[in-house]
Amino acid sequence: MSEKKDSEVRMPHKRLTTTQRRRNLEAADWIFRNGEAGRSSADEAEFQQWLDRDPENIRAYEAARRLMGEARMAIESDPALRDLRIKPRSAAKPILGSLLALFAAGTLFLLFDGPMRLQADRISGTGEMPVVALEDGSSVQLNASSAIAHDFDATRRTVRLLRGQAFFEVARDPDRPFTVEAGDVRVTALGTAFDVRLGSNETDVTVTHNAVLVEFADHADDALRLQEGEQAGYDHTSRARTVGPADGMLALAWRRGQLVVDNAPLSYVVEEMSRHFSGRIVIAGSELARRRVSGTMTVSDTDAALAFLEHALGVQTTRLGPVIVIRD
Structure with a gap:
C-alpha cells in the first residue's frame, strides 16, 4: 500500500452505527412533524414516548434541531428569504407564515445535505x-x-x-x-x-x-x-x-480531476461534471442526453469541460445563475 499523503484527513473517533443512523433519520422526521400545525395530544404523546424510549433519542433530536437551526440562520442572513412576505386574506396569516418558515427551513435542510449528513461518517x-x-x-x-x-x-x-x-x-x-x-x-x-x-x-x-x-x-x-x-x-x-x-x-483519472470516456453518453459525462459544480447542469432533451462522446476532459474545471463538449458535440451551453443548460 502506498505511503499516506500529508493531505489525508482522519476520520473522527466516533462513528455512526446502523442503529444511530436510523435514530438520526427518525429525529429529523420528528423535527418536521413537530413543526406542523394542528398537532394533537396523541402526536405529542407519541413523540414523548419516542424520547423516553432511549436517552440517545434525545441527543439525536437535539442534533437534528441544531441542523435545522443552521437552516433558519441561513434564511435570516439571506435578504431575499428574510424579506419574503405572505399577505393572506384571512386570519390564517400566522399559520401560513409559520408554514412558510418551516417549508423554507426544510428546503434548506435538504439543500445543505441534511439527510446525508445524518447518515454519513x-x-x-x-x-x-x-x-x-x-x-x-x-x-x-x-x-x-x-x-x-x-x-x-x-x-x-x-x-x-x-x-x-x-x-x-x-x-x-x-x-x-x-x-x-x-x-x-x-x-x-x-x-x-x-x-x-x-x-x-x-x-x-x-x-x-x-x-x-x-x-x-x-x-x-x-x-x-x-x-x-x-x-x-x-x-x-x-x-x-x-x-x-x-x-x-x-x-482512476478522476483522482487527477479528469474523465476519460470512450463512446459514453452525454448524461454520464454531465453526471461526473456535476460532482464538481455547486449548481445544476441540465441537458435539454433525452435524445441529446444519449448522444455519445469520447475523449479526455478536465471535469474538475467546469468551464474547460463545457468547452470540450461544445467542440466535440457542437452543443451550446448557457448559464442561468447556478444552472447550466446544454442544448443543440
Whole structure:
C-alpha cells in the first residue's frame, strides 16, 4: 500500500452505527412533524414516548434541531428569504407564515445535505477529493460530492458508499474481511486496491491490485471474482452484469480531476461534471442526453469541460445563475 499523503484527513473517533443512523433519520422526521400545525395530544404523546424510549433519542433530536437551526440562520442572513412576505386574506396569516418558515427551513435542510449528513461518517463537497485514513490503517479517497459510512468491529470491516465514488487501499487483516456496500453491490477485498463508483444508472467496480469478490443482491449465489485489471458493471434497471478489461490509469483519472470516456453518453459525462459544480447542469432533451462522446476532459474545471463538449458535440451551453443548460 502506498505511503499516506500529508493531505489525508482522519476520520473522527466516533462513528455512526446502523442503529444511530436510523435514530438520526427518525429525529429529523420528528423535527418536521413537530413543526406542523394542528398537532394533537396523541402526536405529542407519541413523540414523548419516542424520547423516553432511549436517552440517545434525545441527543439525536437535539442534533437534528441544531441542523435545522443552521437552516433558519441561513434564511435570516439571506435578504431575499428574510424579506419574503405572505399577505393572506384571512386570519390564517400566522399559520401560513409559520408554514412558510418551516417549508423554507426544510428546503434548506435538504439543500445543505441534511439527510446525508445524518447518515454519513464522511462527505466530500464539490471540488473536494480528500484522502481519508480509516482506523484499521486502510485509506479511502473520495471523489467530489461523495459520501461514506463505516462500521468496524472485532470480526468485520464494512464501508457503505452512500453516494459517488471512492478508491480503497485496504490494510491486511485476515481475521476481519473488508467489505464495501454500494446499493445492491457488495465488494469484498481479496487484495489491496480497488475503485467503486455508485452512479445514477450503474455501479462500477475496478480492481487495480490483486482481486475482489463481487456479490449482487439479486444474484446472491453467483458471485464474481474480479482480478487486477478488470472492471465489473451492474445496471440498476436491467440488473445486467458486465465484466471486461480496464486500464487502471484511465479508470482512476478522476483522482487527477479528469474523465476519460470512450463512446459514453452525454448524461454520464454531465453526471461526473456535476460532482464538481455547486449548481445544476441540465441537458435539454433525452435524445441529446444519449448522444455519445469520447475523449479526455478536465471535469474538475467546469468551464474547460463545457468547452470540450461544445467542440466535440457542437452543443451550446448557457448559464442561468447556478444552472447550466446544454442544448443543440
